[in-house]
Amino acid sequence: MKNVYLPLLAFLVFGFISAQKAPVDYVNPFIGTSNYGATNPGAIAPRGMASISPFNVAGRIDLNPLEKDSQWLSNPYVYENKFLTGFSHVNMSGVGCPDLGVIIAMPTTGELETDHLKYGSTYSEETAKAGYYSVELDKYKVKAEATASTRVGVSRYSFPAGKANILLNLGLGLTNEQGSMVHVVSPTEIEGMRTVGSFCYNNAEAAYPVYFVVKFSEPAEEFGIWKTPYEYKGEEAKWMTYNGKTRVKEGFTREVIGDSIGAYMAYDFKEPREVEVKIGISYVSIENARENLEKEVGDLSFKEVYEQTKEAWNKKLKVVEVEGGSKDHKTIFYTALYHTQIHPNILNDFNGEYPEIATGKIGRTEGTRYTTFSLWDTYRNYHQLMSLLYPDEQLEMVKSMLAMYDENGWLPKWELNSTETFTMVGDPAAVVLADTYLRGLTGFDVEKAYEAMLKSALDTVNNPLRPGLKQYIDNGYVGVDSGVPGPVSTTLEYNIADYAIAQLAKSLGKKQDYKTFSKRATSYKELYNPETGFLQPKYSDGKWYKPFDPLAGANFEKNVGYIEGNAWQYLFMVPHDIKGLMKLMGGSQIFENKLDKVFEEDQYDMANEPDILYPYLYNYIEGSEHKTSAKVTELIKQYYKNSPAGLPGNDDTGTMSAWLVYSMMGFYPVTPAQPTYTFTKPTFEQIKINLNNKYYDNESVMINYQSSEQTSNSDKSPAFLLEDFFINHNDFLKSKEINLITVDN
Known part of the structure; x- marks a missing residue:
């Protein structure tokens, strides 16, 4: 006895029982963050340009980028790593080579520290949903939350009373290219640029800028920039190490250009306080990054942005x-x-x-x-x-x-x-x-x-697409x-x-x-x-060609x-x-x-x-x-x-x-x-595919799966039996209902 799955077509639509939970509620963004899956659990809108990912790989400053860490440096996050140095705002998902993972923000408390190895923190209480991520930073007792619209990353940091800082690190990233510009516009705004584009560590000459504008819900009591000198260590590896002390300039409002620079906003809260941070992204200009931020998010609160993004995800799913x-x-x-x-x-x-x-x-x-x-x-x-x-x-x-x-x-x-x-x-x-x-x-x-x-x-x-074409x-x-x-x-x-x-x-x-x-x-x-x-x-x-080894x-x-x-x-x-x-x-x-x-x-x-x-x-x-x-x-x-x-x-x-x-x-x-x-045999008993009526005549295609035992007890009768295990795409779209039935051979 062997099971054969024979597809049957009918032209009646049976009632579909929707799941109690919405599709968006089933999403687990942690899937793929281990076993080299190269996804991240961060917040992103559907097809988003901006995303906020926890950044828990050391990055090019600490590791030779030609070597892999425990699970590649192609993504900003690996589930097993537990030391976080911030939240990157342009990222990729499910790729085998590194790029992006830049514009990294980090909330801290206490005295200002700009060395990411010193200001980094272990973390706990991670939560991830479609369009939302949160985590507790153990070192600072700060809850960091993230959501995003298409072109804007929105964070919410819950600080305890006392001194607090929000750092913007433009030196960290996943690849070798450097070159940044930062400008503190006011106690509530920073703008700038970060160079990216060395995908797979090749074609460095094709590097390009990503622009950003940052807005803070609370004006900083102090602000400034920092700049750290670096030097190459060895021609073969060409990776960067510290060379000299970081220079911090308080109250600095002129543009600063450099390879490993950053900016900070500092506070001294009398009581616990939430600060919302919005970062608009553009690959065209600072002006466009600002417009993206204003037009997509504007004065919306963190909660309002998340609710919109969650609904966008549910509509897609x-x-x-x-x-x-x-x-x-x-x-x-x-x-x-x-x-x-x-x-x-x-x-x-x-x-x-x-x-x-x-x-x-x-x-x-x-x-x-x-x-x-x-x-x-x-x-x-x-x-x-x-x-x-x-x-x-x-x-x-x-x-x-x-x-x-x-x-x-x-x-x-x-x-x-x-x-x-x-x-x-x-x-x-x-x-x-x-x-x-x-x-x-x-x-x-x-x-x-x-x-x-x-x-x-x-x-x-x-x-360039087909080398060896003549041969x-x-x-x-x-x-x-x-x-x-x-x-x-x-x-x-x-x-x-x-x-x-x-x-x-x-x-x-x-x-x-x-x-x-x-x-x-x-x-x-x-x-x-x-x-x-x-x-x-x-x-x-x-x-x-010899020798030949099929393995x-x-x-x-x-x-x-x-x-x-x-x-x-x-x-x-x-x-x-x-x-x-x-x-x-x-x-x-x-x-x-x-x-x-x-x-x-x-x-x-x-x-x-x-x-x-x-x-x-x-x-x-x-x-x-x-x-x-x-x-x-x-x-x-x-x-x-x-x-x-x-x-x-x-x-x-x-x-x-x-x-x-x-x-x-x-x-x-x-x-x-x-x-x-x-x-093939489906996993579910019913699958309803809701079609786009702009392109397809049917509103939906229903796929039903039953075993032969279930079929014998059913009143459903198919219109006709397919001759084989294949169906044309157009016939599939015309079929309001497809019954896949397991029968004995």
Whole structure:
């Protein structure tokens, strides 16, 4: 007896019982703050430019940034660390390389101290909710609370009676770049700038400013700035250490420029007092930071800002309503959905201005300019989820990519705050553009998109997106001798991008392009070695690279053929030609046996993208479809938990969370640029997806799950039985109700 999950369609809507708690109440921002998840529990609004994260990693001043701490320096917070040096106001979530983590505020009591190692404090009583964070600073008996609007971080510090200080440290951060300006405008206002932009410690020349304006609810009795000299210690490490004493200047109101500077506001309270601190952020100018603060927050209290942000989060999250499952199930589900609403985030100011990529100019958008496109990760499942749940946002993301093409001459690869980091391999933007259009979101300039896609696919002279392209076109693969890292991985990524171009070409009636790119999309076959049964690296003359070890390259070890993975983790990364790969291997039985071995020999990496689709490949094997549901259920139970270590690893700007959201709902988009879903056993008994009526005719799609025993006792009768385990995106949207029923084989 084996369980097979057969999807049934009906066209009646059953009543949906909403959960007693609102979706926002299930969010646990601590999930992912351990086990290298690289999230933080701080306060942020949906898609926020500003966020307030507790900063509990020592940062570049104390550690060689080329070395990792206990859990990377790619994020400002790690759950196990218990020494806090402030609250940073621009941060990233779920990334594998450090940047930002700057504009750090810290409340203290007693005499003024500007050395973060001395003024830092242990802490307790942490609380985190969507849009809210609070903590008790043990050293000072101060309660620090944080919330945020889109472009403004708002803090509330509850001080005891006596001397108190609020520090603004512009020296601390997550990476090497320095350069700051600070100006105390008045006893209630500070303005300034901090340089950022050394993502992954590379491309330092592309550093850029982030501007801020700080407003305090209580005028300071004393204020001033500090400046600490530093020096390089060794050419190899190039990290900073103290050199000399910090100089403090009281009552200083002139602009101060330096590498490691800060400002402070000092008080002497006769009785316990709350002070609210509002910090507006902009990547354009101080004036815009001030306008962002005034227009978004103005005179609103901390409580009022939090209430607005909480409601914004609830509106975002209730796009999906679930019934059944445990409290922990709902928590990990809604926290995953919450994590998908952090990046890409908003870059433009309240007035629409933003820094253009590469031009040095200030642009202006009528919509939303998004940033933080970790596309090597997100093209696989994330943007498909956005197209379904948040089509308005997905279209604005596509328009942002096309604006980058206008400004930069190329589509983005891994863009951050209008800088191109060129991180990872492949041409992922092409996949996202094609997939979005093919899912019916056509409200963008598709001809421009197609032009941009062809440029990256055909320009063999000076192509920053596709290195090794000429060899790829000539031979069908990128060779070991091309100088391109991970030639097998790169070839597979180019194949997927070419498949996407082919599908869009077909939709647009470009028949010759469809044929050309369809042929290019299956050139991975040139790298298949029937003797070993793997996709292997080759030289450009056709000889196999030796020695070949299918295990080499796992756990981020360097490998000649692969990027962030080994031969096992890339063998099935051909989502656009699964049947072709099956035939190449010698049939479905060999394909299945090899797929089984990935899991049996512990070669499946849930924490990384190349093999993320593997559990769903069993649905392509007739008679073995039950293995998909069994494996997906097992993986959810093993890797996703209601705890700080509740992600399998780096969230990759929401990609791991998107996998979970889909999997718990009971379906998944295996093939990018092919608008089809395959089914699995959902976690919940009912899932109601509330559709955006601006784009979709139905108000909602209801997914019901029952076992065969439940079905036999039910009066519900489906309209018809699906022939297989797949459904087209458009048919899915037209189905007011989908019943997933477990039956005996």
